Amino acid sequence: MTAHSPRILIIDDEPQIQRFLQPALAASGYEPVKAMTGREGLAEIARRAPDAVVLDLGLPDMDGKEVLTRARAFYDGPILILSARDRETEKIDALDLGADDYVEKPFGVGELLARLRVALRHKIERAGIKPVIERGGFKLDLTLRLVTRNGEAVRLSPKEYDLLALLAEGGGKVLTHKQLLTAVWGPAHAEDVQYLRVFIGQLRQKLEDDPATPRLILTESGVGYRFGVE
Amino acid sequence: MTTGEPLRPDPDALLEEAARASRGRLKVFLGMAPGVGKTFEMLRSARRAKAAGEDVVVGVVESHGRQETQALLRGLEVMARQPMEHRGRSLLEFDIDGAIARRPALLLVDEYAHSNAPGSRHPKRWQDVAELLDAGINVWTTLNVQHLESLNDVVWKITGVRQLETVPDNALSAADEIELIDLTPEELRRRLADGKVYVPETARLASEKFFRLENLTALRELALRRAAQTVDDQLVGAMKRAGVEGPWAAGERILVLIGADAASSSLVRAGRRLSDMIGDAPWTVAHVERPSHPVLDEGAQQHLGTALKLAEQLGAAALILSGEDIVISVKAYVRQNNVTQILVGNRRFQRRRPFGRPSLTAALLEDSTGAALHVVTEAPQEQAPALPRRPRLAAGVNWRRYLSSAGFVAIATGIAYLLQARFADADLSMVFLTAVLASGVLHGLRPALLAATASFLAYNFLFIEPLYTFWIGSPANLLALFAFWAVALATGGLAGRVRDQASALSRHTAAITSLLAVSRRLSAATTKGEVAQAIADHVSAGVGGETTVLLPEGGEIAAVAGTPTLTPLGTSAMTAARWAWERGEVAGAGTGTLPQLPRTFYPLQGSRVRAGVVGVEHSAALTPEAQRYLTALLDQGAVALERAEFAADAADAEALRRSDRLRAALLNSISHDLRTPLSTVLGSATTLLDYGPVLEPDTRQDLLLSIREEAERLSRYVGDLLDMTRLEGGALVTRQEWTDIRDVLAAAIERVQRRAGNRRIDRDFPADLSLIQADPGLAEQAVVNILENAIAYSPDGTAIEVAAYEDRRGIVISIEDEGRGVPTAELERVFEKFHRLEEPSDRHKGSGLGLAISKGFVEAMGGQIAAASPIHDGHGTRVLISLPKPATPPEAAA
Structure with missing residues (x-):
């Protein structure tokens, strides 16, 4: 943790949500800032340079995705989406537009704060990429392009490695199907989710202790995958 | 096919097999002449089948008084015949409906070539058999080879006797099994001499000629060949189904060129025989029409029409080629279609053409089309007197x-x-x-x-x-x-x-102009009814007399349009119409189904579905030209009907889509309204759980308050939804009692007081107010909903005035706020479900149900509700509720 307490901007028009998020964030050592509209939110991001942003998609003055797009033009810190389950496609759109993660309403404060911690750590990791990622018996050396499991080298195909590296570098960030497909197979295959199903399955077979209850590569149903961080 | 890969069965052959599986099986006992013992053999086989436990029924068998036949019939179930009146005589005919109702496993129907009495469903017995097979009944029947359509000429030439009762060749090809009943000609003549062969008295003379030894020998050969050929066909079919590799008369294609004269039909029959000889090769019958000589006289048109119809019956493709030079047209067709065999008549085509050009036959011989040329001797005088002639059209006009x-x-x-x-x-x-x-x-x-x-x-x-x-x-x-x-x-x-x-040109032009008019009218018609009327009008004007259009209605077809008037159809006409509808075949006058009717029923076959049926009363048989016009008209009509149907479907789909969108919007709204308070409750509660000890006491207090408020909000919302459901489900019961409206208003104000914040709620009640009959609970809820709405849409610090007064008819409650007001355009809709103004100033969003519920409750008590806005200088809203006074008897509860 850095010396000052991380500043978190909450953009949500529901005063009741602000009413419990503010004290909860303050109590866990963050400095909460609130914005009730999209416009106000963008101004706060520019002026206060928060360490992370929590953004509600349903804002009165402008669409949450619009806020996201505009913010990404000048802000590269983590942005967490608050979304209702009936806005599934909007959630995926938001992730594709550059959001780092999402939390579905209604949510417990503990879950939101956990996601926030991951996002913040990821931000720090991204600042100086760690060439080696370790998790339990799993070790990925990005410099050597080497994957070992309990000390033994694991043989991966180039596509499998690319996919794994992409997820691991995400550091727990949700990557949508589209993002993964575009990065590994190219834009022409952005909709071919079946590729992912096959390759993720293969990776889990090779890397997970129990492929049926994966801990390294986690599924976000209908959205994408993330790398298990803890 | 490549070697090594297993040969796959021909899908067409398998499909045919599948179609046959649901059909009944047909067995034909084939003989060369009467008296060989077909019926006898059929009955003996039937007895064996019955002994083996099969459900055998005799549909019709002619014993002709023969003892041995009658003996065989004993012990078999024989169906009663149906009496048919014809010209004062009563004929006993086969009862097809009875047979279908009885549904035996095996039905015996003697004499495949028999002609039914006029007025029967089908003119020919083989058509009855086809229907029985379609109905899934197995049929055994008997046939003499001379009754086959394609052998008609040959038999006539051999025996000098013209058979009037004929069976199309494909009716024999439809047989799953053929049993040849063979007898030496000598033996048959002996049986004839012994009187064992039934011959009607009237035909005695002819029969002397017929049963000559050489005739019988020739007929026997024909029967043997035909039976052998059917065995061949079945073998080929079986091998195709099994995926055995060909050659299956590979690539053989026959073109029969016909003129428009009496000899054309013989040429067509010759074509069928040629096709049979070279392995049932596909064959086409074509006539070449010269555009500069388009007009054939009626006689020639009749000949041509008959020949082309016969060609289709015998399984050929019939077509009319158009071209100024016959030779060039024929050669082009031959090349494009890989024709390998050409069949022409000798008379017409050997005639030298003008200006020294060679005859068609010579030209085709000279040209290297690669096709074999068959020249058939034509004898137009063969047009035997026995062939029924159609009445010539318009003979008097000439x-x-x-x-x-x-x-x-x-x-x-x-x-x-x-x-x-x-x-x-x-x-x-x-x-x-x-x-x-x-x-x-x-x-x-x-x-x-x-x-x-x-x-x-x-x-x-x-x-x-x-x-x-x-x-x-x-x-x-x-x-x-x-x-x-x-x-x-x-x-x-x-x-x-x-x-x-x-x-001719003007007739063509008239036809085209008429079709153009039809197409214009059809495209203007938007509903199926209009299209149907347009079809009826144009068909009637173009080709016939009275015309009726029938369209499907709930699984049946019903007459929907008619010209000159829509007259209901009789039972037999409806039967023919249904036949046309169900089978997609033309029925009624001039066809094989119910020909005694004055009308012909044509199916309207669209591109995807059958759209309906048109019944036309013809004054006479149609000329090919009129037939073409009618076909074009029916095609256009069918497509227009289909389009009208699609348009209706599209409109339905659009309505459905709209209501779906509405439902999705409602669901969205409900889920949002439920989830927001839940988020707050869950979030606040988890905050308290996780961070309770480190939070300030004030913050803890605030979070607890927030939980209570949101839980209340949720409860109200669920209550609203329940009220609405009760209202819509008709489950609302009012309990009318004597009520003081002032008490109701005071209670309502009390309930909303806490949420009113700094808004001042003023009361303006008179000291004296009549009691009325009302349900105090519903009235209070109605007022509460209006008050909550007023609070939500007016800024803090303003006043809300609640007033009550009495007028001639009842008590009026007035609730006024000083909010922004309601735009005039929205006023009418504020009482609609889920209607919400854009931005309530208070963050406590309502359910969008409150005012709808108020309206429902007030109306359930026999009252009225209305809104007015703006009320003071461009802002403020007033809602008025009027409830009837006791003088008016309270209306019965809903």
Whole structure:
């Protein structure tokens, strides 16, 4: 943790949500800032340079995705989406537009704060990429392009490695199907989710202790995958 | 196919097999002549089947009084015949409906080629059998080979007896099994001599001729060949199904070229035999029409129509090619379709064509099309007297044309006679030429030629020396006269041909114009009813008399449009219409199904579905031209009906989509309204759980308050939803009792007081107010909903005024706020479900149900509710509730 307490901007028009998020964030050592509209939110991001942003998609003055797009033009810190389950496609759109993660309403404060911690750590990791990622018996050396499991080298195909590296570098960030497909197979295959199903399955077979209850590569149903961080 | 890969069964063959599986199986006992014992053998086999436990029923068997046949019938179930009245005589016919209702496993139907009594469902028994097979009943039947359509000519040539009862070849091909009942001709003649063969008395003479030894030998050969061929076909079919590799008469294609004369039908039959000989090769019957000579006289059209229809019956593709040069058209067709065998008649095509060009036969021989050429000897006089002739259309009209032309010549003769004193003989010829020209222009080619010759004779007789004889005296006169004849023939011929072509053209133009009008009217019609009426009008105007259009309605078809009027159809007409609808076949007059009806029923076959049926009353059989016009019209009509149907479907789909969108919006709204308070409750509660100890006491207090408020909000929302459900489900019961509205209002204000914040709620109640009959609970909820709405849409610190007063009819409650007001356009909709103004100033969003519920409750108590806005200088809203006074008896609870 850095010396000052991380500043978190909450953009949500529901005063009741602000009413419990503010004290909860303050109590866990963050400095909460609130914005009730999209416009106000963008101004706060520019002026206060928060360490992370929590953004509600349903804002009165402008669409949450619009806020996201505009913010990404000048802000590269983590942005967490608050979304209702009936806005599934909007959630995926938001992730594709550059959001780092999402939390579905209604949510417990503990879950939101956990996601926030991951996002913040990821931000720090991204600042100086760690060439080696370790998790339990799993070790990925990005410099050597080497994957070992309990000390033994694991043989991966180039596509499998690319996919794994992409997820691991995400550091727990949700990557949508589209993002993964575009990065590994190219834009022409952005909709071919079946590729992912096959390759993720293969990776889990090779890397997970129990492929049926994966801990390294986690599924976000209908959205994408993330790398298990803890 | 490549080697190594297993041969796959031919899918078409398998499909055919699948179609056959649900159909009944047909077995034909085939014989060469009457008396060989087909019926006998069939009954013996039937007895064996019955003994083996099969459900055998005799549909119809003619015993002709033979003892052994009758003995065999004993012990078998024999169906009763159906009496049919025909010209005062009562005929006993096979009862097809009874057979279908009885549904035996195996039905015996003797004499496949039998013609049914007029008035039966089908004219021919083989058509009855086809229906039985479709119904899934197995049928055994008997047939003599001479009754086969394609062998009709051959048998006639062999025996000199023309068979009137014929069976199309594909009716025999449909048989799953053929059993040949063979007997040596000598044995048969012996049986005939012993009187064991039934021969009707009237045919005794003919039969003497028929049963000659050489005839029987030839017929026996035909029967054997046909049976062998069917075995072949079945073998080929079985091998195809099994995926055994061909050759299956590979690539053989036959083209039969026919003219438009009496010999055409024989040529078609010859084509079928050729096709049979080379392994059931696909064959086409074609006629070449020359655009410059488009008009065939009615007789020729009739011949052509008959021949093309026969071709289709015998399994050929029938078509009309168009081209100025027959040879070029034929050669092009031959090349494009890989025709390997060409069949032509000798008479028509050996005729040399004008200007020294070779005959068609010669031209085809010279050209290297690669196709084998078969030339068949035609004998048009074969047109046996026994063949029923159709009444010739418009025969009388022709005579009138000739008479009129003769009249022109007579008038010309009269004028010339009067003028002869003043003019030279040569000039008089001009008068006759005028008559010839007039005949040509008005009546066409043939009358003009008649007029030319008549003029020649009259001119010669009356004006050329020696007078009053056909003798010609001087050589100069001879020359003049024959020159006149030649000129008259040429002029008349030219004029006549021009007239014929012009009239043909105008008929074509009329047909095209009419089709254009049809298409315009059809495209203007938007509903199926309008389309149906348009079809009825145009069909009636174009080709027939009374016309009815039937469209599907709930699994049945019903007459929906008619010209000149929509008259209900009789039972038999409906049967024919249903037949056309269910099978997609033409039925009624001029067809094989219910031909005794005055109308013909045509199915309207669209591109995807059958759209309906058109019933037309023909004054006479249709000419091919009229047939083409009708076909075009029906096609257009069917497509238009289909389009109307699609348009209706599209409208339905659009309505559904809209209501889906509405439902999605409602669901969205409900889920948002439920989830937001839940988020707050869950979030606040988890905050308290996780961070309770480190939070300030004030913050803890605030979070707890927030939980309570949101839980209350949720509870109200759920209550609203329940109220709405009760209202909509009709489950709302009002409990009317004597109520003081002031108490109701005070209670309502009390309930909303806490949420009102700094808004001031003013009361303006009179000291004296009548009691009314009302449900205090519902009334209070109605007022609470309006108050909550007023709070949500007016800023903090403003006033809300609640007033009550009495007027002539009842008590009026008035609730006014000082909010932004409601835009006039929205006023009417504020009482609608889930209607919400854009931005309530308070963050406590309502459910969008409150005012709808108020309205429902007030109306349930017999009252009325209305909103007005703006009320003070462009802002503020007033809601008025009026409840009836006791003088008015309270309305019954909903």
